[in-house]
Amino acid sequence: MGILIGLLIIIGGGLWWFQQRNQSATPITTHHVTPTKSVRVVAVGDSLTQGIGYADDHQGYLPMLKQQLETDYRVKVRTQNFGIGGERSDQIDKRVTHKARLRLALKRADVIAVTVGGNDLLQKLEKNILVDSSSQLAAKLAPAKVTYQQKLTQLIQDIHQVNPKAQVYLFGIYNPVYVYFSTASMITDAVDQWNQVNQKVASQVSGTHFVTINQQLSYGQYQSETAKAKLKQETKKTNQQYVDPAEVEKLLQDQTSDEKNDYLSTHDHFHPNKRGYTIMAKQLKQAIGQHVNWSTRN
Template sequence: MIRILLIVFSVFILLSGCASSSLYSSSISDKKNNLIEKLNPPESFTSRDLKIVAIGDSLTAGVGDESKQGGYIGMVKKMLERETGLKEVTLSNFGIRGHKTDDLLKKLSNEEVISRVKEADIIVMTIGANDIMEVVRGNILSLDFEPFRNEKKNYEDRFSDILSTIRKHNTEAQIVYVGLYNPFKLMLPELTEIDIIIEEWNNSSQRLIQADPNSNYVPVDDFFSRESVDKLLYKDEFHPNKLGYSLMADRVFNAIKNEEINYLSSE
């Protein structure tokens, strides 16, 4: 009788051990599967393409970038490709040297530009410096605040039309506007009034940009207002050099990246 009880007890212990081993193996297997899922997220998260359209003047065209990276926007493209893990980042750059706000409005009526704007996830632009330059040229012998402030009203109207035109073709893209800096800091250092003019025009642009919930104003005038501004400018003493563009690129990239993180996390 005792022998039978010992046999039954031994069998019970053996079966219990097998059951525990099975549960342990199952637990290990579940953890392994969970890890594989985390290491291999859904394809939709990692395979998204990002389409950028750049519009505006010589800064968007990259004039002065000795490294031939395409100025700030070319650098931003490389930073996005390196940092975000997106499948592909495509850039359509329509920046043209010398363009003013009225030129950009005409450019936005071009069929190719319209097509790219419609498909864009992000639209980046620099505009306004040549509008100010035109006022300087027209009033070089008697520069004061009045002609700049009169033209600022026209600039605001055209800037507003630019934003409206973009939104007519694309209601969802993130718009990033890179603000103005004083391009005459080295050429005409005695014109300290230009700093005030730049600030006033930037305030107008910022106000119009911030009225759109999916737009960002990126200031850069603080870079070029320092005593070491000569280290940030190209040999023409007007456009940024590689270092100047890289500082601009950092801020534009951060503005874009913050929005993209919010976008991806909501998918």
């Protein structure tokens, strides 16, 4: 706009007046910041990386993360998405150790983001869904937790082996059916246990950081204690601690009803929608901000 005004004044013969006025005027500062650093963000993992649930482009949280990082930091962000829906920790690790294109991308990355664990847990829950108490479920899941921790540790170590310098950010998981079965403590407890594994591995492997999304995506808009109590009051008549797997399957297959959780997709009642993926991007951006030395905008 300043250039356009200057040209108009020149054309009108007022150049001298314009120069004299500018000598005494306070200089106008601009908020434009030229990027000083190029940053590569590589995402690898399951459907939460692939972006299932939001539109058909399967980009998930990466476009929002790119925008947020470029807005808050003097960086030019390049992203690559290596998410495949349905993969467990061992399947993701197999790609990390064998897929040349993925390994090259990881080697060049400054930031590596990982979503993993949901499919490992889902597989175990499907096999043990008929237990009728949290203690029984905990007993069934105990050996599975040990195995998962071993596989997850191997995955994160293999990523660091490809690129020892990159910062690795490990997402947690969430309970996609909480708002429908809020009194089903067995599912909530299982998700909490898996998040504890992810958080523990992140704390034990150098250069790895845990990114939580459980509270935001599980509870959706029901974040306050009052809202959660009201939700439980609404649902306690229809479900208790035990959940009929047929009811869960019916919910996930229903593409005609609106989603009760404002952050999940109406299409499958499981994956994040745009608002949900924006939350993931925000949580990751905040975690990155705690561990990088990029210059911030003022």
